[in-house]
Amino acid sequence: MTTLSLQPSSHLLNKVPEVTLFFWIIKMMSTTVGETAADFLIFNVHLGLTVTSIIMGVLLLISLSIQLRCQRYIPWIYWLTVVLISIFGTLITDNLVDHFGVPLAVATAVFSIALIATFISWYASERTLSIHTIYTKKRELFYWAAILFTFALGTAAGDLVAEGLKLGYLNSALMFGAVIGSIAIVYYVFKRHAITAFWMAYILTRPFGASWGDYLSQAVNSGGLGLGTTGTSVLFLVVILGLVTYLSIQNEKATS
Helix, strand or coil, X not given: CCCCCCCCCCCCCCCCCCCCHHHHHHHHXXXXXXXXXXXXXXXXXXXXXXXXXXXXXXXXXXXXXXXXXXXXXCHHHHHHHHHHXXXXXXXXXXXXXXXXXXXXXXXXXXXHHHHHHHHHHHHHHHCCCCHHHCCCHHHHHHHHHHHHHHHHHHHHHHHXXXXXXXXXXXXXXXXXXXXXXXXHHHHHCCCCCHHHHHHHXXXXXXXXXXXXXXXXXXXXXXXXXXXXXXXXXXXXXXXXXXXXXXXXXXXXXXXC
């Protein structure tokens, strides 16, 4: 976590955006889209879990390849990659649970270990976990690996709380939101542990956004508002597109 300034990034050599209010809004909405878009493709379009996973995996590889080749932060490429990695991270967890019968608690533990191992390797190699210094290919690869595991972990943890512990979608969203709020207080009020606060908030926005996505899209008799995966996905994608367009215009002005 850093300042909530709404100004676009001026650090053009850094490959990720400044952590602003826009960053967190788009990040949260991308997690919701990751949940609802995956369900839409699987159930509404009837592609099934396997075909959806293959298609989204290919799209993610293409987007990530473009992102890695860029020499600076370009908003639409970066956020497209985030949305796709959100969907693919959700599908990884769904495949483990639905196809291979891995319990949600085990999946949560596995992705927690994978994420911790990524952070340990990243720090051992680069001596920092700060996203403000993503200006080498190695650091960017560590960054995207961590992002993927945060989405997969968030999906497993969110489903574990909402479904496994029977708290329901709304209560789960409120619980994760309260924890994120506590982290924000520790950072903004007490000015402590910026990097740790950022990554904890980043991880928790996944189950927070997913719980809200389920609450909005699922049927009323299942504990949701019944808006459907189509309506929820379209609504959030339109908002993301609008914000990314604005950031792209501001970024071009700053670099011209």
